[in-house]
Amino acid sequence: MTGNTRVPTGAQPVANGTLVDERRCRACSQIASVTLGYGDVYGTLRSWESFYCRHCGMRWESDDIGFLQAEPRARMLAAYGEWMVRIGRAQSAFNAVKVLRTALDLDLIAAYALLKHESGIVFTGTIQECEWLKRLLEKAGESPAMSASTMT
Numbered sequence: 204m205t206g207n208t209r210v211p212t213g214a215q216p217v218a219n220g221t222l223v224d225e226r227r228c229r230a231c232s233q234i235a236s237v238t239l240g241y242g243d244v245y246g247t248l249r250s251w252e253s254f255y256c257r258h259c260g261m262r263w264e265s266d267d268i269g270f271l272q273a274e275p276r277a278r279m280l281a282a283y284g285e286w287m288v289r290i291g292r293a294q295s296a297f298n299a300v301k302v303l304r305t306a307l308d309l310d311l312i313a314a315y316a317l318l319k320h321e322s323g324i325v326f327t328g329t330i331q332e333c334e335w336l337k338r339l340l341e342k343a344g345e346s347p348a349m350s351a352s353t354m355t
């Protein structure tokens with residue numbers, strides 16, 4: 204086979220909201236791949252990275268809690284688009300505000316302002332962040348809606 208199927212540089216979206224990216228292997232200096240996963244794990248937003256070099260066999264994994272850093276988050280947004288969570292009318296403003304405050308690290312005033320905003324949008328972010336927040340709000344008895352943001 205002489206076909207030259209080059210993998211385009213930059214992150215590629217794959218199944219389950221993960222990203223595969225290229226990174227130079229520290230051990231052998233060849234190009235290896237890093238898979239970045241992100242999402243809701245039992246109510247906690249988590250991210251994990253899995254590195255594997257097919258040239259020398261080096262592998263490592265790491266994981267983290269909370270929102271992604273700006274750079275990988277921007278790649279995630281670019282790959283899967285921007286999403287939003289909307290609450291039409293809160294069943295319990297008290298409960299909804301409590302969830303928003305804890306999840307988004309907001310003070311009381313900011314969380315109430317978010318909930319009372321006429322757009323109904325309480326959060327805009329990556330698909331995984333929206334799924335996570337939607338689930339937290341559902342657990343608190345709310346019926347949030349999630350959709351892809353039309354702004355691109």
Ligand SMILES: [Zn+2]
Pocket residue numbers: 228229230231232233235256257258259260261
């Ligand atoms: Zn290597």
